Amino acid sequence: MATALAKAAEGAESVEHAARIQHVSKSFTGPAGSQLVLDDITLDVAPGEFVTLLGASGCGKSTLLNLVAGLDEPSAGTIATDGRPSLMFQEHALFPWLTAGKNIELALKLGGVPKPERRPRAEELLELVRLKGSYGKRVHELSGGMRQRVALARALAQDSRLLLMDEPFAALDAITRDVLHDELTRIWAETGLSVLFVTHNVREAVRLAQRVVLLSSRPGRVAREWTVDIPQPRRIEDAPVAELSLEITEVLRGEISRHGQQ
Ligand SMILES: Nc1ncnc2c1ncn2[C@@H]1O[C@H](COP(=O)(O)OP(=O)(O)OP(=O)(O)O)[C@@H](O)[C@H]1O
Numbered sequence: 360m361a362t363a364l365a366k367a368a369e370g371a372e373s374v375e376h377a378a379r380i381q382h383v384s385k386s387f388t389g390p391a392g393s394q395l396v397l398d399d400i401t402l403d404v405a406p407g408e409f410v411t412l413l414g415a416s417g418c419g420k421s422t423l424l425n426l427v428a429g430l431d432e433p434s435a436g437t438i439a440t441d442g443r444p445s446l447m448f449q450e451h452a453l454f455p456w457l458t459a460g461k462n463i464e465l466a467l468k469l470g471g472v473p474k475p476e477r478r479p480r481a482e483e484l485l486e487l488v489r490l491k492g493s494y495g496k497r498v499h500e501l502s503g504g505m506r507q508r509v510a511l512a513r514a515l516a517q518d519s520r521l522l523l524m525d526e527p528f529a530a531l532d533a534i535t536r537d538v539l540h541d542e543l544t545r546i547w548a549e550t551g552l553s554v555l556f557v558t559h560n561v562r563e564a565v566r567l568a569q570r571v572v573l574l575s576s577r578p579g580r581v582a583r584e585w586t587v588d589i590p591q592p593r594r595i596e597d598a599p600v601a602e603l604s605l606e607i608t609e610v611l612r613g614e615i616s617r618h619g620q621q
């Protein structure tokens with residue numbers, strides 16, 4: 360692919376960090392005063408690295424991801440990314456009046472891809488997420504899993520080197536989610552993209568990542584991190600995945616009881 364995705368694979372060594380989060384804190388001010396949500400977060404994502412950010416509900420995962428995406432400003436600290444990241448959320452946020460293909464083409468258009476190149480590129484991306492032949496399908500004709508595939512293709516259309524994912528598979532059934540884990544792992548390996556993936560599902564975090572970063576709650580701090588040395592492709596039910604998930608769950612439980620249930 361003659362795109363930044365391919366360049367991400369080729370040039371992975373030339374950039375030091377896909378994302379560099381240094382001493383980042385974030386407070387929100389509401390009627391009850393100021394609430395410190397993230398406290399002194401320092402975290403690097405290496406080029407081509409797959410990192411999952413794990414933590415209890417309300418610990419600030421989405422807040423951190425939004426800061427990395429540039430949708431909001433940190434109250435303190437700095438964030439640097441290798442180019443503009445692309446984002447994928449739990450809700451697919453596709454335009455229902457456009458077909459799958461046109462949703463992707465819109466992202467290509469916004470990215471400055473010339474018109475004649477858009478359709479072939481959209482077809483190529485649909486093939487990458489295994490939706491060949493779905494170019495003309497409207498959003499309501501697609502299953503939940505297919506919609507998330509289109510959303511993934513659209514995120515990839517933005518040609519970023521860093522993909523930020525906020526619980527993108529949380530609303531899917533277990534089997535569909537399993538399939539999409541395989542697809543995401545394959546696409547990540549093929550493209551050399553860096554991924555920062557938010558989840559509160561420990562098994563999912565271990566299934567996908569090279570590194571799992573656990574955030575504590577109230578305020579969110581990096582509590583611990585684990586390198587996942589289990590070879591890919593993994594299955595969520597593999598014994599080593601289950602074993603490490605158990606260890607992480609114990610620490611997560613400790614964090615939740617120490618900081619109060621959300
Ligand atoms: N724009 C905002 N204004 C005020 N408070 C906010 C805002 N965004 C988030 N918060 C607060 O920050 C805290 C962290 O929220 P955030 O959405 O980052 O959590 P999360 O870890 O993503 O949770 P979940 O797993 O449920 O998605 C919550 O207490 C939330 O109410």
Ligand SMILES: [Mg+2]
Pocket residue numbers: 420421422525
């Ligand atoms: Mg969230």
